[in-house]
Amino acid sequence: MNQITDEEILQLFQDKKTQSEAFSLLVKKYQERLYWQIRKIVLSHDDADDVLQNTFVKIWKGLLNFRYDAKLFTWMYRIATNESLTFLKDKQRRSIAFANKDVEEMLIANLEADEYFDGDQAQIELQKAILQLPEKQRLVFNMKYFDEMKYEDMSEILETSVGALKASYHHAVKKIESLLKLEC
Amino acid sequence: MNNLSDMKKDQPFKVPENYFENLSDRINERIEQEENPKEKNLIQILKPYMWMAASVLAFVLIAKLILTTAVPTDFQNQPISQIEDSSAVNTENVESDFFFDSMSETSSDEIIEYLSDYDIATDELLANL
Incomplete structure (x- = not known):
């Protein structure tokens, strides 16, 4: 069976009677991709679950006004990315233990405490190295290295030019390689 | 290991079993709550007033306890009409x-x-x- 297209979902969503069904189809189609995008930013599963739900609530609220200026998928990725970054900042602000520390330190602690992280030592070191990148480079690295996303799609999600994204990825790879060599 | 291409790209992250199977239902529930905040939040709306109500109730109970112990028991058992008669003082003169x-x-x-x-x-x- 062919997967339902975004256009079909949006048409169903316009009708009150089929709105709920359309949204369930949308959630099922994109839940995993959005989850992994969020998870790579917030790292812990519980946080990713919270952010994913917030993301879909925002998508529900904005979907009636969505216009095809951007692809539906990149629009949803942008919401997921913004929600993740906002969540991390709020969490750090609320946390007594990490109030005066960097978000990255909080993320390393989250990662080490997460029962749903099953990486070997090399993967833990890689995640720690990724966390030492500036925020934008970290996003670009995760999207390119793990998801192999096209620069054009990334450009729409992060609202940054393709050239700047390529440069960001290049710098990120060099920095991570140098950090990992130091660690080895 | 000299560069990233030597590393395996396996995801070190896992998710709980059946997480994605139930996700759509949980998200629909969450959206229903957002759409009908009154149903959802009745207890939350009343929560701040519950402290006030509890304080007033505590005050009334404490006041009742103090009055019960302070007023003599034989006086308490007297009918109101008798209390009025016995305590009546002619103030006219x-x-x-x-x-x-x-x-x-x-x-x-x-x-x-x-x-x-x-x-x-x-x-x-x-x-x-």
């Missing part, structure tokens, strides 16, 4: 009794002396009778 008692202790000479000190005319006295 209080002022006049007090006035005449004071007057009886004052001699005529003292009254004359008092009046002469204030130089009150006889006409004025008669006018105020």
Whole structure:
């Protein structure tokens, strides 16, 4: 069976009677991709679950006004990315233990405490190295290295030019390689 | 290991079993709650007032306890009508009794002396009778 297209979902969503069904189809189609995008930013599963739900609530609220200026998928990725970054900042602000520390330190602690992280030592070191990148480079690295996303799609999600994204990825790879060599 | 391409790209992250199977239902529930906030938040709306209600209730209970222990028990058991009768005091004559008692202790000479000190005319006295 062919997967339902975004256009079909949006048409169903316009009708009150089929709105709920359309949204369930949308959630099922994109839940995993959005989850992994969020998870790579917030790292812990519980946080990713919270952010994913917030993301879909925002998508529900904005979907009636969505216009095809951007692809539906990149629009949803942008919401997921913004929600993740906002969540991390709020969490750090609320946390007594990490109030005066960097978000990255909080993320390393989250990662080490997460029962749903099953990486070997090399993967833990890689995640720690990724966390030492500036925020934008970290996003670009995760999207390119793990998801192999096209620069054009990334450009729409992060609202940054393709050239700047390529440069960001290049710098990120060099920095991570140098950090990992130091660690080895 | 010299570069990233030597590393395996396997995801080190896992998710709980059946997480994605139930996700759509949980998200629909969450959206229903967002759409109908009144149903969802009745307890949350009342929560701040519950402290106030609890404080008032505690005050009433403490006041009742204090009054119960402070008032003598034989008085408490008396019917209200009896309490009213026994505690009734005739206040109608209080002022006049007090006035005449004071007057009886004052001699005529003292009254004359008092009046002469204030130089009150006889006409004025008669006018105020």
